[in-house]
């Protein structure tokens with residue numbers, strides 16, 4: 001006979017992991033991929049585009065970074081219907097997290113692109129590349145390596161932040177825990193269990209991050225730093 | 228023939244090149260010498276348009292481009308001219324995320340759209356030429372400065388440019404390592420590679436240059452065959468400069 005708390009944890013593990021698989025994981029992965037794409041576009045605009053465009057994206061980054069994620073999610077899900085835009089919970093969360101990742105990652109991407117030495121652009125041009133070729137073949141691969149640690153942090157934060165989607169009715173893992181609490185009246189046990197699952201996910205991702213960094217480090221970084 | 232006509236270059240209010248006209252015959256090595264800040268690098272970079280001249284004309288072979296103040300030049304024409312050139316930088320500027328051979332193949336596959344295999348063959352033969360065939364798969368960070376610069380020379384030569392531009396190719400290297408780079412460059416000179424080289428290294432210049440252009444404060448002070456300019460400079464200014472360098 002298992003102790004009560006362990007039995008409860010084991011019984012609820014299935015529903016929690018299922019919710020993680022069906023909602024938390026897709027929400028995280030989709031909003032990260034879309035957010036990174038958005039972040040790259042925003043970063044390129046901030047670095048290279050003309051005035052009105054840079055002003056627009058700076059405004060966007062300012063809004064997103066200056067307001068709480070939970071408030072943004074509420075605005076999208078509960079606020080937009082007032083102006084006739086009604087979204088399901090999952091797409092609303094996806095949009096919210098994508099906009100969020102886009103703003104934060106654009107700052108990271110902008111910084112790492114700018115950190116590639118100017119001489120690398122010149123070397124690329126000197127062998128006849130045009131701007132897109134230089135960007136794609138020479139600058140971005142080097143910037144990507146530097147971007148791995150900060151973007152991994154963004155990703156790990158995102159996994160945990162998806163629990164906020166519970167507040168706009170997305171049945172992701174944390175909401176699954178809440179629902180079990182509603183019938184069992186065991187908040188301590190269930191929320192500890194949810195916390196442990198998030199902890200496990202973050203730890204696995206941190207390990208993967210270290211692996212990835214080691215792999216990307218094999219060529220030893222910018223040459224200028226050492227010569 | 229490479230022809231620079233009345234090249235003027237300003238950085239803001241700073242007039243860095245003032246009406247520089249130089250004609251460079253193909254098949255020889257032209258050394259750009261002169262005191263620091265004289266405009267050697269800028270002139271060199273005006274040839275491959277890493278710097279766009281404020282005014283003047285640049286001609287390389289059949290390709291020519293004329294510049295006027297405040298007038299933009301199109302990307303396509305810049306690239307057409309630039310593809311006549313290869314450049315070797317003072318601090319090598321190899322692509323750190325590509326191996327030695329990939330560095331050399333890059334321009335062939337990405338720009339000229341050669342198939343991988345053909346590019347690899349060409350890159351390997353160039354690596355052999357600079358004595359680094361055994362380092363084909365090495366990461367740049369694992370190579371010595373001299374080896375990096377030799378790979379950089381091979382990379383610049385890969386698309387068979389009409390002229391190889393070198394900006395202080397040995398000055399980031401200690402004398403021992405610069406020797407191997409000088410050897411490669413002299414070999415290229417003997418083979419008739421057209422080169423324009425900015426350098427402080429009179430040993431390098433006198434060893435491989437056929438022509439010398441002495442540049443000071445953005446003006447060509449003296450120009451002529453290397454033996455004459457180094458052996459018997461006509462201008463007082465050139466004489467003094469060469470004396471100070473040989474005393475060091």
Ligand SMILES: Nc1ncnc2c1ncn2[C@@H]1O[C@H](COP(=O)(O)OP(=O)(O)OP(=O)(O)O)[C@@H](O)[C@H]1O
Nearest residue numbers: 238241243261262263264265266267268269270425
């Ligand atoms: N990108 C730039 N922006 C502003 N000024 C520049 C720039 N590049 C060069 N200059 C100025 O142009 C002048 C000539 O510089 P340049 O590098 O061509 O001289 P140099 O003869 O190559 O000198 P050195 O022997 O030290 O390499 C200098 O006064 C320099 O400060």
Ligand SMILES: [Mg+2]
Nearest residue numbers: 267268269425
């Ligand atoms: Mg210079």
